[in-house]
Amino acid sequence: MNEMNASVSILLAEDDPNLGTFLQAYLTSKGYKTSLYRDGEAAFDAFRKGNFNFCITDIMMPVKDGFSLAKDIRKLDSRIPILFLTAKTLEADRLKGFQMGGDDYLTKPFSMDELLLRIQAILRRTMGAGMEKEQNVFVLGDTRFDFLTQKLSNADGSVVVDLTSRESELLRLLCMHENEVVERKEALVKVWKSDNYFNARSMDVYVTKLRKALRTVGSLEILNVHGVGFKLVVEK
Numbered sequence: 602m603n604e605m606n607a608s609v610s611i612l613l614a615e616d617d618p619n620l621g622t623f624l625q626a627y628l629t630s631k632g633y634k635t636s637l638y639r640d641g642e643a644a645f646d647a648f649r650k651g652n653f654n655f656c657i658t659d660i661m662m663p664v665k666d667g668f669s670l671a672k673d674i675r676k677l678d679s680r681i682p683i684l685f686l687t688a689k690t691l692e693a694d695r696l697k698g699f700q701m702g703g704d705d706y707l708t709k710p711f712s713m714d715e716l717l718l719r720i721q722a723i724l725r726r727t728m729g730a731g732m733e734k735e736q737n738v739f740v741l742g743d744t745r746f747d748f749l750t751q752k753l754s755n756a757d758g759s760v761v762v763d764l765t766s767r768e769s770e771l772l773r774l775l776c777m778h779e780n781e782v783v784e785r786k787e788a789l790v791k792v793w794k795s796d797n798y799f800n801a802r803s804m805d806v807y808v809t810k811l812r813k814a815l816r817t818v819g820s821l822e823i824l825n826v827h828g829v830g831f832k833l834v835v836e837k
Contacts (some may be wrong), residue, residue: 641665
């Protein structure tokens with residue numbers, strides 16, 4: 602059993618009894634402690650009472666759907682990874698998933714190998730694997746950003762904004778290249794692992810959210826460089 606897997610407790614919300622039971626058994630066999638819930642309300646009740654550090658939720662569920670579940674979870678924990686499972690293929694639904702704070706999105710039917718790789722990729726980001734030697738704390742002008750705690754604040758810490766894991770990873774990339782243009786393709790490959798059209802659209806959603814967060818705590822700006830990418834502007 603992988604030691605990282607053993608430390609991960611997954612909340613699985615899936616109303617299809619066959620798929621839910623199969624996913625629970627599969628993830629358990631891979632070393633993840635996995636608890637299954639049949640509707641969003643039961644899943645949220647368990648989340649409030651439990652100690653989970655990863656969420657997998659179907660979108661279409663009775664009582665409380667996956668979007669509502671994610672929204673409620675985000676009110677309690679802004680950093681826990683959320684992976685959406687859905688039969689929907691409409692781009693608007695995918696973008697809504699990211700707007701609700703989702704870290705990734707998997708369309709049914711999917712292979713177990715793909716699910717496992719998605720989980721592992723998210724965990725590498727959120728648990729800081731392989732980043733120990735890289736800068737994780739940035740003080741830029743009147744703004745402070747801690748990548749490991751995923752917190753953005755003003756200089757004296759009186760105003761704090763919690764970021765999601767993907768927001769943090771994107772902001773970290775921009776911070777490492779302050780006042781330089783980060784090409785869209787570079788950001789997509791490093792943060793989303795693919796530069797396809799859908800990921801490009803979701804990245805635009807995250808840039809918009811980061812702009813709002815930066816305005817809340819200070820004066821940093823993210824500029825669009827038309828046809829090229831983005832630049833985090835830091836006044837010296």
